[in-house]
Amino acid sequence: MGLVRNDWTLDEVRALFDLPFADLIFHAQRVHRQNFDPNQVQVSTLLSIKTGACPEDCAYCSQSIRFKTGLESEPLLALEEVMEKARAAKANGATRFCMGAAYRSPKPKQLGQIVEMVKSVSALGMETCATLGMLTAEQARELKQAGLDYYNHNLDTSESHYDKVITTRTYQDRLDTLQAVREAGINVCCGGILGLGETVLDRAQLLHTLATLPEHPQSVPVNQLVQVPGTPLYGVEKPDALDFVRVIAVARLLMPRSHVRLSAGRNGMSDETQALCFLAGANSIFYGEKLLTTDNPDEHHDHRLFERLGIRPEASAQSA
Numbered sequence: 001m002g003l004v005r006n007d008w009t010l011d012e013v014r015a016l017f018d019l020p021f022a023d024l025i026f027h028a029q030r031v032h033r034q035n036f037d038p039n040q041v042q043v044s045t046l047l048s049i050k051t052g053a054c055p056e057d058c059a060y061c062s063q064s065i066r067f068k069t070g071l072e073s074e075p076l077l078a079l080e081e082v083m084e085k086a087r088a089a090k091a092n093g094a095t096r097f098c099m100g101a102a103y104r105s106p107k108p109k110q111l112g113q114i115v116e117m118v119k120s121v122s123a124l125g126m127e128t129c130a131t132l133g134m135l136t137a138e139q140a141r142e143l144k145q146a147g148l149d150y151y152n153h154n155l156d157t158s159e160s161h162y163d164k165v166i167t168t169r170t171y172q173d174r175l176d177t178l179q180a181v182r183e184a185g186i187n188v189c190c191g192g193i194l195g196l197g198e199t200v201l202d203r204a205q206l207l208h209t210l211a212t213l214p215e216h217p218q219s220v221p222v223n224q225l226v227q228v229p230g231t232p233l234y235g236v237e238k239p240d241a242l243d244f245v246r247v248i249a250v251a252r253l254l255m256p257r258s259h260v261r262l263s264a265g266r267n268g269m270s271d272e273t274q275a276l277c278f279l280a281g282a283n284s285i286f287y288g289e290k291l292l293t294t295d296n297p298d299e300h301h302d303h304r305l306f307e308r309l310g311i312r313p314e315a316s317a318q319s320a
Helices: 010-017 021-035 079-091 108-123 137-146 171-184 200-211 241-254 271-279 299-309
Strands: 040-050 096-101 127-131 150-152 187-189 192-194 219-224 259-262 284-287
Touching (some): 021 241, 021 271, 040 079, 040 108, 096 108, 096 150, 108 137, 137 171, 171 187, 187 219, 192 200, 192 241, 200 241, 241 271, 259 271, 271 299
Parallel strands (some): 150 187, 192 219
């Protein structure tokens, strides 16, 4: 444990999940310290630049046009509105600005507008990230030329559980987008969601898939489902807090040099659970009261938590 490998077997991953909790956390913290400052956390802000009316049927999502969630759809934001949010995020300590649009895949005119957003945010000295649905190789290259640093495209769950959550695009569709992004030279942000009705084996299979990609994702978001009334997954059993921490720790061991992001669902976590996640190797979070359309702890609460834990925000790679 501690080596960067892309040849993990599923049995090895399952063995990590089976470790006693204290042993797993010990090894995860040891490996984390080999690769990162254990008291630094990378801070990002996520803005929904186009909300709702998505044609996909992701069973967890408030933005799907197929479910009655009460969400009002909104068109693509104007450039200046995005820049106002980006400047505020930077002032609050965020080093990366992520822009999310509820598309199956962006059309040429939409992509052209987003390219201008990427260029403008990058000019602020912030890292840029986007999540826009599926991309072709040409679209990925266009975003790279605009200066996009990261592209987020989660696998969500294991391939075997995937069709119980999403039917409008395939697992291979997601892998193809990741390949296009990787080949364009954009950093990959890819992880999953806990609380989709998956088993422990599904979680192991998801992490195995991520850890055996040709290159580990530079950022691995681990989300806890934020249940939205009106979606098919509303009311499913929530993951146990220690099981969530266990996934963070296994992700750290499998992908020792990736940033592991404690992502959606923090609003429902205690400070103690979040502290355990940082101990287990999480070293990235989202600042801001909203993650696309769901609640998130405000930055003032996060500042207080950081102070209690002796954590410092990580400097931007652009200013390093």
